[in-house]
Structure formats: C-alpha cells, structure tokens
Amino acid sequence: MKKWKFIIDSMTKEEREQPEILKSSRVERIAKGSGTKVQDVNELISNFKKMKKMMKK
DSSP states (O other): OHHHHHHHHTSOHHHHHOGGGOOHHHHHHHHHHHTOOHHHHHHHHHHHHHHHHHHHO
16 A cells, blocks of 8 residues: 555646556656556556446446
8 A cells, every 4th residue: 555655646646637648658757756666556557447437337
C-alpha cells in the first residue's frame, strides 16, 4: 500500500483524474519518481480501471 501511495503522489493532478492519458513515457517518469518499477505503476493503473468499471455497474 505504501508503494501505491508513492506512485499516486508522483502523478500530476491530470494523471490522477484521467489515468487513460498515461502512456509509456509518463509511466516511466512516475515509476522513477516514486522509486518503483514500471510494472508496479501498470498494476496500479490496471486495478484502478477494474475498480472504476465495477463501480459503474
């Protein structure tokens, strides 16, 4: 969970509000800024999208 906080803190407001704009260069920047791996950032984004989809149902 701490890892996810670091990732979210490394995102801009726009990236937090619209994760669909996250392309590879942004993901790499976020991973570097949060001290995590690109895989960790992608996992968080994937989980967020799944939860968002479930909330719409």
